[in-house]
Amino acid sequence: MERPSLNHPPLFPNIGKTQTKEVKVVKTQSFDTLVTWSDAISVDNKVIDDDHKKLIDAVNALYAAIHSGGEKLIVVDAFDEMMAYTSYHFGHEEKLMAKAKYPDIDDHARQHRGFIEQLGTLYGDFKNGKDVAGRALLNFLKFWLTTHIMVIDKRLAHYLSSH
Numbered sequence: 253m254e255r256p257s258l259n260h261p262p263l264f265p266n267i268g269k270t271q272t273k274e275v276k277v278v279k280t281q282s283f284d285t286l287v288t289w290s291d292a293i294s295v296d297n298k299v300i301d302d303d304h305k306k307l308i309d310a311v312n313a314l315y316a317a318i319h320s321g322g323e324k325l326i327v328v329d330a331f332d333e334m335m336a337y338t339s340y341h342f343g344h345e346e347k348l349m350a351k352a353k354y355p356d357i358d359d360h361a362r363q364h365r366g367f368i369e370q371l372g373t374l375y376g377d378f379k380n381g382k383d384v385a386g387r388a389l390l391n392f393l394k395f396w397l398t399t400h401i402m403v404i405d406k407r408l409a410h411y412l413s414s415h
């Protein structure tokens with residue numbers, strides 16, 4: 253998918269300031285990147301890492317779409333694509349958990365559902381004009397994605413590698 257070109261500075265230069273230092277963010281990268289893949293967010297499981305890279309691509313595409321000036325169809329398409337990939341990925345992780353009889357499967361799956369629900373609420377606010385710049389939506393995406401991957405998914409990957 254071709255990204256819209258961005259020739260303005262980032263609208264949210266402070267995004268990511270409360271995150272861990274290991275996760276590189278837009279202010280040190282290209283303007284159209286909300287989350288950048290790095291070894292710090294690898295869970296040391298190639299299958300899950302590959303999914304996460306694609307998920308990060310989808311999140312960055314949404315970020316670029318919102319920054320492109322909010323052209324409605326572009327944002328809707330990017331959001332739908334990101335949600336579709338998220339659903340696929342959560343299902344994938346949950347299958348891996350079930351197959352390995354992962355003891356924390358219920359808690360982990362509950363986090364996935366909570367993410368989908370909260371994202372739906374924030375996207376609704378964005379579409380209704382309550383969150384004009386998509387700031388709450390993007391902040392939530394970045395925070396949730398990085399913390400979930402670095403804590404919850406790492407725990408899962410560690411279990412998978414030892415069972």
Ligand SMILES: [Fe+2]
Pocket residue numbers: 345360364400404405
């Ligand atoms: Fe997960």
